[in-house]
Amino acid sequence: MAAPARKAALKKSRPCEASLDMKKSRMSALQENPFTGPIAAEYDVLRQMCPNAATLAKKIGDRVAEWRSDAGPIDGFEIGCGTGISTLAALSARGDLKLTAIDSAGEMLDQARTNLADYALAGRVKFIEADALTALRALPDAGKDVVISNYAIHNFPDDYRKAVVWEIFRVLKPGGIFVNGDRYAMDDLAAHLADTQAVVRDWFKIFTKMNRLDLLEDWILHLLSDESPQHIMYFEPALEQLRAAGFAPVTVEFRDGVDTLVTAVKPGA
Numbered sequence: 001m002a003a004p005a006r007k008a009a010l011k012k013s014r015p016c017e018a019s020l021d022m023k024k025s026r027m028s029a030l031q032e033n034p035f036t037g038p039i040a041a042e043y044d045v046l047r048q049m050c051p052n053a054a055t056l057a058k059k060i061g062d063r064v065a066e067w068r069s070d071a072g073p074i075d076g077f078e079i080g081c082g083t084g085i086s087t088l089a090a091l092s093a094r095g096d097l098k099l100t101a102i103d104s105a106g107e108m109l110d111q112a113r114t115n116l117a118d119y120a121l122a123g124r125v126k127f128i129e130a131d132a133l134t135a136l137r138a139l140p141d142a143g144k145d146v147v148i149s150n151y152a153i154h155n156f157p158d159d160y161r162k163a164v165v166w167e168i169f170r171v172l173k174p175g176g177i178f179v180n181g182d183r184y185a186m187d188d189l190a191a192h193l194a195d196t197q198a199v200v201r202d203w204f205k206i207f208t209k210m211n212r213l214d215l216l217e218d219w220i221l222h223l224l225s226d227e228s229p230q231h232i233m234y235f236e237p238a239l240e241q242l243r244a245a246g247f248a249p250v251t252v253e254f255r256d257g258v259d260t261l262v263t264a265v266k267p268g269a
Helices: 003-032 043-049 052-066 085-093 106-115 117-121 132-137 158-171 189-210 213-227 235-245
Strands: 074-079 097-103 125-129 144-150 172-183 250-256 259-265
Touching (some): 043 189, 052 144, 052 172, 074 085, 074 132, 074 158, 085 117, 085 144, 106 117, 106 125, 117 125, 132 158, 144 158, 158 235, 189 213, 235 250, 235 259
Parallel strands (some): 074 097, 074 144, 097 125
């Protein structure tokens, strides 16, 4: 190829290379913290994408309300509070609950602070920007009555998730509970694949109707991270992980597809 032709070909390739670099950068950011940028700014779309997110938030609130209802004021900790959907459910379900809610995504935490400003002003919730493991390790042994989470734990790499589970067990008081609403993958691989394909088809319908295929791209990248070997949280191994940490009993209180509510009790008083 002659030099001028080679230069012309290189010039033509640069926009594609720039586009590829942008996509790699975007994917890297989503892998480091999947709840950044457009996903964080427009997180309310989750209500359409996953109606069970609100269902599980309410069930978390109900479960917290039922736990030792005559015990007096209880001290709770929430992992991955996001915009405050499950935070609100827990606080509104139990008037004597005080909650520390953490999230590593500052943009989502800002929305939670706005959404629950009255609760924060009343001293019932404190928001902290931190990753789960760092925040848990800063807590003393056996100081929390309840730990809750909703669609957060499955985002962690498996080794990190295992460490988080052990820390949750450590910080709970004897008799305390961990209530987790989350995406627990099906152990039957064929069934799980079929469920995931159905979810993606629904997402295409939702985002096409919204004319927001750009936002769909970010959610698809996030789903691919969830489904990757280092992240995917299979049902039975995840329950066994809780038992290995010392929780007993571990109870599945709701399951619809992959959307699941699990309660794990720290044995004791």
